[in-house]
Amino acid sequence: MERRSSVRFAPSEIARMEKLVTHKKERVLDEIFCRKIAEEFNCSPGRVGSKALQAVQVQEWFRHKFPASTAIPPRLPTGSEEKALASQASAPVSEEKPPSSEENALAVDTSISNDIGEVSPDLPIDNIDKLPEIEDMQFEARSAKDFAWYDIATFLAYRKLSSGEFEVRVRFQGFGAEEDEWINVRKAIRLQSIPLESSECRLIREGDLVLCFKESNDEALHFDAHVLEIQRKQHDIRGCRCVFLVEYDHDGTQERVNLRRLSRRPKHS
Numbered sequence: 001m002e003r004r005s006s007v008r009f010a011p012s013e014i015a016r017m018e019k020l021v022t023h024k025k026e027r028v029l030d031e032i033f034c035r036k037i038a039e040e041f042n043c044s045p046g047r048v049g050s051k052a053l054q055a056v057q058v059q060e061w062f063r064h065k066f067p068a069s070t071a072i073p074p075r076l077p078t079g080s081e082e083k084a085l086a087s088q089a090s091a092p093v094s095e096e097k098p099p100s101s102e103e104n105a106l107a108v109d110t111s112i113s114n115d116i117g118e119v120s121p122d123l124p125i126d127n128i129d130k131l132p133e134i135e136d137m138q139f140e141a142r143s144a145k146d147f148a149w150y151d152i153a154t155f156l157a158y159r160k161l162s163s164g165e166f167e168v169r170v171r172f173q174g175f176g177a178e179e180d181e182w183i184n185v186r187k188a189i190r191l192q193s194i195p196l197e198s199s200e201c202r203l204i205r206e207g208d209l210v211l212c213f214k215e216s217n218d219e220a221l222h223f224d225a226h227v228l229e230i231q232r233k234q235h236d237i238r239g240c241r242c243v244f245l246v247e248y249d250h251d252g253t254q255e256r257v258n259l260r261r262l263s264r265r266p267k268h269s
Contacts (some may be wrong), residue, residue: 010195034059060174141170142188147250148221193263198239201259211263212246224249
């Protein structure tokens with residue numbers, strides 16, 4: 001099975017890119033410009049020991065900010081893609097159509113509401129007043145191909161299965177149409193995890209569910225994990241030096257990692 005690399009930007013990097021979007025406009029889509037930004041981020045202390053960013057990853061982030069000006073011309077599907085589409089079409093489906101803005105919100109996460117009377121019983125009552133508006137929400141999805149989580153760029157369509165459950169077809173941030181997947185809304189769609197700054201290590205406690213960046217020779221992906229043990233250490237000029245022992249949910253393996261590889265779950269997720 002083909003593995004896909006996943007990238008997440010730190011809050012400081014996102015703030016920098018958002019500022020560039022405001023001042024540089026479409027210039028940020030230039031390949032040379034994106035290469036310089038990637039080099040800048042790779043030289044920052046927060047990326048020491050992490051896999052280097054590529055210019056194309058920065059460019060894909062910027063492209064998502066200018067969808068109308070960067071539309072990709074349609075192409076004919078390959079033979080393998082036609083077979084995949086045919087198998088998807090044979091699944092038991094009661095309806096399938098592109099979502100409107102209101103339907104999109106419903107199909108994406110039916111447990112989230114700003115109406116107290118409609119809040120899911122699974123949602124802690126003390127978090128109701130902290131829910132963001134639906135248009136401000138960003139989501140991530142777990143791929144059935146590798147059990148890793150990816151940021152969602154676009155919700156393309158939804159369908160209701162004969163079982164009564166909803167699936168949404170998503171395009172992952174930084175990937176093309178060939179990687180689109182149908183994802184179960186209830187089981188594998190959620191609010192985006194939040195990267196941690198050095199000063200936020202105290203937010204992580206033993207037993208917490210976190211999203212952990214796992215690197216090996218053939219993959220660099222984000223997986224769910226639980227924190228088993230924390231070695232608190234004195235911070236220095238390099239930032240947080242604490243060590244976290246985590247156990248990955250998908251395969252049960254354990255690893256000691258630093259804070260840069262962890263993202264926390266939103267309190268209202």
